[in-house]
Amino acid sequence: MDTLSKSEIESALAARLPSDKITCTLHADSTLSAILSGPQTDHFAIxxxxxxxxxxxxxIARLANEILRERVMSRQGMRSNRLQTSPDHTSSQEGKDR
Structure with missing residues (x-):
């Protein structure tokens, strides 16, 4: 079966992820990068x-699901990193700025 072109992949992903603008880049090694630009400057790249x-x-449905799963895991990781920052770290940083 033929490999989908860049525009075919962008169109198929856009149909599955309607709230995102999809921009794909093909690389010399035949891999693909996708940038999803969502509402309110929410960007995600894979x-x-x-x-x-x-x-x-x-x-393509599987790829869209995998991308969504990766995006959710990435956001969860960012949130947990923010929550792990202790109040003492903030206080010590403020003291250094003075």
Missing amino acids: TGIVRAHYHGVEA
Whole structure:
């Protein structure tokens, strides 16, 4: 089965992820990078997508689900890092700025 082109992948992902603007880049090694630009300047990028693994409608649906899963995990990681910053760290930083 033929590998989808950049525009076919962008169109298929855009249909599955309607709140995002999808911009894909093809690389010389046949991998793909996708940047999802959501509402309110929410951006997410994923690289190293092996296009040969995604053929047909079902595969694009799987790719869209994988991208969404990665985005959620990334956001959860960012939140937990923010929550782990202790109040003492903030106080010590303020003291250094004086």
